[in-house]
Amino acid sequence: MHRHRSDRGRLKHGLHEFWLFGVKQAYACLFGGFMLAIMLGTRLWYPIEGLHRYDFIFIAAVLFQLVLLALRLETLREALVIVVFHAVATVMELFKTSDAIGSWVYPEDFVFGIGNVPLFTGFMYSAVGSYIARIWRIFEFEFSHYPPKVWTVWLVIAIYLNFFSHHFMPDLRWGLLLITVMLFWRTTIYFRVVRTPRRMPLLLGWFLVALFIWIAENIATWANIWIYPNQSGSWELVPFAKISSWYMLMLLSFVLISVINDVRIRAPSGAP
Numbered sequence: 001m002h003r004h005r006s007d008r009g010r011l012k013h014g015l016h017e018f019w020l021f022g023v024k025q026a027y028a029c030l031f032g033g034f035m036l037a038i039m040l041g042t043r044l045w046y047p048i049e050g051l052h053r054y055d056f057i058f059i060a061a062v063l064f065q066l067v068l069l070a071l072r073l074e075t076l077r078e079a080l081v082i083v084v085f086h087a088v089a090t091v092m093e094l095f096k097t098s099d100a101i102g103s104w105v106y107p108e109d110f111v112f113g114i115g116n117v118p119l120f121t122g123f124m125y126s127a128v129g130s131y132i133a134r135i136w137r138i139f140e141f142e143f144s145h146y147p148p149k150v151w152t153v154w155l156v157i158a159i160y161l162n163f164f165s166h167h168f169m170p171d172l173r174w175g176l177l178l179i180t181v182m183l184f185w186r187t188t189i190y191f192r193v194v195r196t197p198r199r200m201p202l203l204l205g206w207f208l209v210a211l212f213i214w215i216a217e218n219i220a221t222w223a224n225i226w227i228y229p230n231q232s233g234s235w236e237l238v239p240f241a242k243i244s245s246w247y248m249l250m251l252l253s254f255v256l257i258s259v260i261n262d263v264r265i266r267a268p269s270g271a272p
Helices: 002-028 030-044 053-070 076-096 121-138 149-165 173-184 202-222 240-260
Strands: 142-144 188-192 197-201
Touching: 002 030, 002 121, 030 053, 030 121, 030 202, 053 076, 076 121, 076 149, 076 240, 121 202, 121 240, 149 173, 149 240, 173 202, 173 240, 188 202, 197 202, 202 240
Parallel strands: none
Antiparallel strands: 142 188, 188 197
16 A cells, blocks of 8 residues: 555656656747747738738747837846847858758848848847757756867867868768767766756767657748758658758757857766
8 A cells, every 4th residue: 555655656756757847848939939839820821911921930039029128038048048049040041041052032022131042040049059059047957967168169160161172062061970989978967857867868868859849840940940942842851861950059068058058067976
């Protein structure tokens, strides 16, 4: 009887922690969830004449950012992360959408933009950076066997440059992913949902987030936010191999956040 009650107690606690984990994840995804919702919503119904849909999304994203700051649902540091990511992403977008490269296109009209890039696009990448910055704080991240920061910075510089250079020289992504595995294969991330520390291999955590970004990408391309050349005739699923690109974007985002955050190293078991 006592064991039965104990088992029920553990199950109840486990379900509560799982529910709280989802709630905290949703809170961390607040900006990204808003962006995805407004993209999908305006794809299904957009009645405003005289204002391009892309421009409406840009204005809505800026206003939502201001609301988050006003309500203190976002810190100034997290807002700074969004600005940095917006700038880094816009540079890459300008290159990728140029007439000479044409990796993807934004098929609708807009006023707020540079070249072939509507200005709201930087917020899509910023949503990833915002999520990492918020979840780092909410779950109180700690790490074991985290590689030296300087190595990780050089790695993501190479990854960022490869996003450009692979159009003119051999693609180094698989070599860069191999280096990533070599650097982080022992790294464990520790996080707290309630009190008990939980852990996960960092490489696995990045993959899971990259998988969710790939799912969001499919929703966004269906919503006609951007389309790849193979989707110009009719929409089709983004190739699963695209996850490798999102994985590297996750790594780039994570390391950029680590530069401004304290990477807390967890003391070995039994250490004082």
